[in-house]
Amino acid sequence: xxxxxxxxxxxxxxxxxxxxxxxxxxxxxxxxxxxxxxxxxxxxxxxxxxxxxxxxxxxxxxxxxxxxxxxxxxxxxxxxxxxxxxxxxxxxxxxxxxxxxxxxxxxxxxxxxxxxxxxxxxxxxxxxxxxxxxxxxxxxxxxxxxxxxxxxxxxxxxxxxxxxxxxxxxxxxxxxxxxxxxxxxxxxxxxxxxxxxxxxxxxxxxxxxxxxxxxxxxxxxxxxxxxxxxxxxxxxxxxxxxxxxxxxxxxxxxxxxxxxxxxxxxxxxxxxxxxxxxxxxxxxxxxxxxxxxxxxxxxxxxxxxxxxxxxxxxxxxxxxxxxxxx
Amino acid sequence: xxxxxxxxxxxxxxxxxxxxxxxxxxxxxxxxxxxxxxxxxxxxxxxxxxxxxxxxxxxxxxxxxxxxxxxxxxxxxxxxxxxxxxxxxxxxxxxxxxxxxxxxxxxxxxxxxxxxxxxxxxxxxxxxxxxxxxxxxxxxxxxxxxxxxxxxxxxxxxxxxxxxxxxxxxxxxxxxxxxxxxxxxxxxxxxxxxxxxxxxxxxxxxxxxxxxxxxxxxxxxxxxxxxxxxxxxxxxxxxxxxxxxxxxxxxxxxxxxxxxxxxxxxxxxxxxxxxxxxxxxxxxxxxxxxxxxxxxxxxxxxxxxxxxxxxxxx
Amino acid sequence: xxxxxxxxxxxxxxxxxxxxxxxxxxxxxxxxxxxxxxxxxxxxxxxxxxxxxxxxxxxxxxxxxxxxxxxxxxxxxxxxxxxxxxxxxxxxxxxxxxxxxxxxxxxxxxxxxxxxxxxxxxxxxxxxxxxxxxxxxxxxxxxxxxxxxxxxxxxxxxxxxxxxxxxxxxxxxxxxxxxxxxxxxxxxxxxxxxxxxxxxxxxxxxxxxxxxxxxxxxxxxxxxxxxxxxxxxxxxxxxxxxxxxxxxxxxxxxxxxxxxxxxxxxxxx
Numbered sequence: 001x002x003x004x005x006x007x008x009x010x011x012x013x014x015x016x017x018x019x020x021x022x023x024x025x026x027x028x029x030x031x032x033x034x035x036x037x038x039x040x041x042x043x044x045x046x047x048x049x050x051x052x053x054x055x056x057x058x059x060x061x062x063x064x065x066x067x068x069x070x071x072x073x074x075x076x077x078x079x080x081x082x083x084x085x086x087x088x089x090x091x092x093x094x095x096x097x098x099x100x101x102x103x104x105x106x107x108x109x110x111x112x113x114x115x116x117x118x119x120x121x122x123x124x125x126x127x128x129x130x131x132x133x134x135x136x137x138x139x140x141x142x143x144x145x146x147x148x149x150x151x152x153x154x155x156x157x158x159x160x161x162x163x164x165x166x167x168x169x170x171x172x173x174x175x176x177x178x179x180x181x182x183x184x185x186x187x188x189x190x191x192x193x194x195x196x197x198x199x200x201x202x203x204x205x206x207x208x209x210x211x212x213x214x215x216x217x218x219x220x221x222x223x224x225x226x227x228x229x230x231x232x233x234x235x236x237x238x239x240x241x242x243x244x245x246x247x248x249x250x251x252x253x254x255x256x257x258x259x260x261x262x263x264x265x266x267x268x269x270x271x272x273x274x275x276x277x278x279x280x281x282x283x284x285x286x287x288x289x290x291x292x293x294x295x296x297x298x299x300x301x302x303x304x305x306x307x308x309x310x311x312x313x314x315x316x317x318x319x320x321x322x323x324x325x326x
Numbered sequence: 327x328x329x330x331x332x333x334x335x336x337x338x339x340x341x342x343x344x345x346x347x348x349x350x351x352x353x354x355x356x357x358x359x360x361x362x363x364x365x366x367x368x369x370x371x372x373x374x375x376x377x378x379x380x381x382x383x384x385x386x387x388x389x390x391x392x393x394x395x396x397x398x399x400x401x402x403x404x405x406x407x408x409x410x411x412x413x414x415x416x417x418x419x420x421x422x423x424x425x426x427x428x429x430x431x432x433x434x435x436x437x438x439x440x441x442x443x444x445x446x447x448x449x450x451x452x453x454x455x456x457x458x459x460x461x462x463x464x465x466x467x468x469x470x471x472x473x474x475x476x477x478x479x480x481x482x483x484x485x486x487x488x489x490x491x492x493x494x495x496x497x498x499x500x501x502x503x504x505x506x507x508x509x510x511x512x513x514x515x516x517x518x519x520x521x522x523x524x525x526x527x528x529x530x531x532x533x534x535x536x537x538x539x540x541x542x543x544x545x546x547x548x549x550x551x552x553x554x555x556x557x558x559x560x561x562x563x564x565x566x567x568x569x570x571x572x573x574x575x576x577x578x579x580x581x582x583x584x585x586x587x588x589x590x591x592x593x594x595x596x597x598x599x600x601x602x603x604x605x606x607x608x609x610x611x612x613x614x615x616x617x618x619x620x621x622x623x624x625x626x627x628x629x630x631x632x633x634x635x636x637x638x639x640x
Numbered sequence: 641x642x643x644x645x646x647x648x649x650x651x652x653x654x655x656x657x658x659x660x661x662x663x664x665x666x667x668x669x670x671x672x673x674x675x676x677x678x679x680x681x682x683x684x685x686x687x688x689x690x691x692x693x694x695x696x697x698x699x700x701x702x703x704x705x706x707x708x709x710x711x712x713x714x715x716x717x718x719x720x721x722x723x724x725x726x727x728x729x730x731x732x733x734x735x736x737x738x739x740x741x742x743x744x745x746x747x748x749x750x751x752x753x754x755x756x757x758x759x760x761x762x763x764x765x766x767x768x769x770x771x772x773x774x775x776x777x778x779x780x781x782x783x784x785x786x787x788x789x790x791x792x793x794x795x796x797x798x799x800x801x802x803x804x805x806x807x808x809x810x811x812x813x814x815x816x817x818x819x820x821x822x823x824x825x826x827x828x829x830x831x832x833x834x835x836x837x838x839x840x841x842x843x844x845x846x847x848x849x850x851x852x853x854x855x856x857x858x859x860x861x862x863x864x865x866x867x868x869x870x871x872x873x874x875x876x877x878x879x880x881x882x883x884x885x886x887x888x889x890x891x892x893x894x895x896x897x898x899x900x901x902x903x904x905x906x907x908x909x
Contacts, residue, residue, distance in 0.1 A: 471884030577756025
C-alpha cells in the first residue's frame with residue numbers, strides 16, 4: 001500500500017484548567033489514504049473538531065498535545081515551529097469550517113480572500129494569482145466569477161459564501177482537506193448542492209479529505225471510511241457501508257438506529273438515553289459504560305483495546321471478552 | 327443616497343437646534359445687555375445708542391434671523407471691545423485653534439493606534455497590564471494639569487520647548503511646531519488613552535471571530551492576520567468614537583489655549599467673557615459648535631466609505 | 641482571572657473612601673486654618689510642619705486641599721443629582737411616549753451632545769454668572785444627556801416585554817411598572833453613568849475654576865488653586881503637582897468604580 005496522506009497514531013490532547021489537566025482526546029489512531037474521504041461522526045463534544053484542529057495545529061490556547069504522532073506524507077507534524085506550520089497550512093493541509101456567514105472577513109473582497117493563499121505560498125505574479133483565483137471560483141460553481149472577484153461577502157448568499165470558503169481550501173492544492181460540518185449551517189437544498197460539489201472535488205481532484213459530520217446521510221454520500229467518536233475516543237472505525245449495515249459497537253448501533261428512516265415512519269425514533277459525559281466527568285474505563293445496555297464490570301475499570309472484527313476496528317469489551325455479537 | 331439625505335437633514339436640524347438653544351440662552355441674561363456691556367457708570371444716552379446698534383428693541387424672531395444670516399454670511403458686526411469686525415478677529419484666531427486641534431488629533435492617532443495594537447497583542451503580559459493601568463491614569467488626568475507637567479518637564483527642566491507663546495507657521499515652521507506640540511499633546515493625552523483602551527477591546531473581540539480562524543488555516547502569520555484582517559475590522563468602531571474625540575479636542579483647546587497663551591478661539595472666548603462682549607461670545611460659541619457638528623458629519627460619511635457593508639447597501 | 645478583574649474596583653473604592661474620609665475630616669479638623677496666611681513661610685516645600693508645603697501666601701496646602709474636597713464632593717453630588725433628575729424625566733417621557741415627543745427630545749439631546757461639555761458649561765456660567773450655585777447648575781445640565789439616553793433605551797426595551805404589556809393589560813399603574821420592571825433593568829447602567837458623571841463634573845469644575853469661570857472665593861476650589869499655582873511652576877512645582885494629583889486621584893477613583901460596576905453587571909448578564 002502507498003504511504004498514507006495522514007497518519008495519526010495514539011494521539012492524546014489535554015485541556016489545562018485552573019483545577020488541573022483534563023484529557024479530551026485519548027488513543028486516537030487513524031489514517032487517511034490517497035484519494036480517500038474519511039468521515040468522523042459522533043455527538044457534539046466528542047472531540048471531532050478537536051481532532052481536526054490538532055491536525056491543523058491550531059488548538060485553542062489552553063489545549064495541548066500530550067502524546068502521540070501526526071504524520072503528513074510521512075513528515076512528523078508534532079513539535080514543528082509555528083513558522084513551519086504556517087508553510088503547511090493552506091498549502092499542504094487546508095480546512096473548511098461550518099459557518100459560512102462568519103468565516104469570511106466582511107471588509108475584504110472575495111478575490112483577495114482567495115488569492116491571499118497564493119500570495120502566501122506561491123511566487124505567482126499578481127495577474128497569475130487573479131487568473132488562478134477566477135479559475136478556482138468557476139470550479140466551485142460560483143457564477144460570474146470575474147464580477148464576484150471584487151464583491152464583498154455580505155453581497156453573497158450563504159451557499160455562495162460556503163463555495164468561497166471551499167475555494168480558499170482548494171486554491172492552494174492542499175494534499176489533505178479537512179471539512180468540519182461544512183453543510184450543517186445551510187438549508188436543505190443548498191446542502192445538497194454543496195454535497196454535490198464535494199463529490200465532484202473528490203472525483204475530479206483525487207482529493208484526500210477528512211470529513212466531519214454528525215449526519216449519517218452526509219457521511220454515507222461522501223465518505224469511504226468512517227471513524228465513530230465518543231467522549232474523546234475512536235470507538236469504532238471501518239468502511240462506511242460495513243458500519244452502517246453492520247455496526248459492532250453498542251454506541252454505533254444506537255446512532256444508526258436513531259437515523260430517521262422513511263420505512264419506519266410512525267414508529268418512535270430511537271434515542272440513546274443519557275448524554276455524553278463532560279470533560280470533568282470522565283473517569284477510567286469505557287466512557288459509554290453508563291449509557292450502555294451491555295455494560296459489564298470490566299467496562300467501568302478498563303478501557304478496551306482496539307479489536308479487529310471483520311473489516312472494522314472496535315474498542316469494546318464485548319469483543320475482547322469474547323462475548324461477541326449482540 | 328437616501329441615507330445621505332437623511333443624515334444631511336439631521337445635520338441641519340442639529341445646527342438649527344443648537345442655534346436656537348444658544349440664542350435662547352443668551353436672551354436669558356438677566357439685566358440689559360447694553361447696560362452690562364457698558365458698565366454701571368455709562369450714561370443713558372450711550373445705553374440707548376448701543377441698544378439701537380445691537381437691535382435689542384427688535385422682536386426676538388427678527389433678531390434671531392438677523393443673527394443666523396450673519397453667522398452664515400460671515401457678517402457678524404463689530405466686536406464691542408476691539409471695535410473691528412468680528413470676522414477679522416476670527417480670521418486670525420481660527421488657524422491657531424485648527425492647528426492645535428489637527429495636531430492633537432494626529433498625535434491621538436499616531437500614538438493611540440500603535441499602542442492599542444501593542445497592548446492587544448501582548449494581552450496578559452505584565453507590561454501590558456502596566457500600560458493598561460497607565461491608560462486609566464490618562465483618562466483621569468485633567469488635561470490642563472498635564473499641560474503644566476509638560477511645561478515643567480520639557481520647557482522648564484529640559485528647555486526643549488518654549489514655556490508658552492505662539493509663532494505663526496508662516497514665520498518659522500519649526501518654531502510654530504514647537505509652540506503647538508506641547509499643548510496638542512496635553513489635549514491629546516485623554517483621547518490617546520481612550521483610543522488605546524477602545525482599540526484593545528475591539529481587537530480582542532475581533533480576534534475571536536471566525537474569519538480569523540479562516541485566515542489562520544490559510545497559513546498566514548500572526549502578524550499578517552492582525553494587520554491584514556483584524557485591524558480593519560477593529561478600527562471601524564474606533565471611527566465611531568472619533569466624533570466624540572474631536573468634540574473633546576476642541577473643548578480641550580479652549581482651556582489649553584489659556585494655559586499656553588495661544589491666541590486661538592478658546593483664548594478669545596475667555597477674553598470676551600471677561601470683557602462681557604456678548605455678541606462676540608454668542609457667535610463664537612455658535613462657530614465652535616458648527617465646527618464640531620461638521621466634523622462629526624464628515625466622520626459619519628467616512629464611516630460609510632470605509633465599511634463596504636454600509637457603502638454598498640443604499 | 642476572576643480575582644484580577646476586581647482589583648481595579650477595589651482600588652477605585654479605596655480611593656473614593658479615602659477622599660471621602662478626608663472630606664468628612666475637613667468638616668471638623670484641618671491641620672491649619674486654610675485661609676490664614678503666613679508671610680514668613682511662603683511657598684515652602686513639604687516639611688514636617690506643612691505636609692504638602694505652603695502656597696504663595698504661606699497658607700497650608702494640605703489644609704486647602706482638604707477644604708477643596710468639600711467643594712468637589714458637593715459639586716459632584718449635586719450636579720449628578722440634577723443631571724439624573726432631568727435626564728430621567730426627559731428619557732422616561734421620550735421612551736414612554738415615543739413618536740414626535742421622542743423625536744423632539746432626542747434632537748434636543750443630540751444638539752446638547754454636539755457641544756463639547758466644557759463649552760456648554762462655559763456658556764451657561766457666562767449667562768448665569770459664576771459662583772458655586774451656577775457652576776453646579778451648569779455641570780448638572782451638562783450631564784443630562786447621558787442619563788436621558790440610558791433611561792430612554794431602558795423604557796423602550798422594557799415597553800416591548802410581554803410581561804409589561806400583560807401587567808398593563810391587567811391594569812397595573814405606570815408607577816408600578818416603572819419601579820418593578822424598568823428601574824431594576826437600568827439600575828446598573830445608571831450607576832455607571834452616575835460615577836462617570838461625577839468624575840466628569842469634578843474635572844469640568846477644575847477646568848472652569850482654572851479659567852476663573854467656576855467657583856469663586858471664598859469657596860475653596862482645586863481648580864482655582866491650580867490657577868494660583870501656575871505662576872510658580874518653575875520655583876515651587878510641588879504646589880501644582882499635589883493639587884492636580886489629588887484631582888486626578890478623585891477622577892481615577894470614580895472611573896475605576898464605574899468600570900468595576902460595569903464588570904459586575906456584564907458578568908451577571
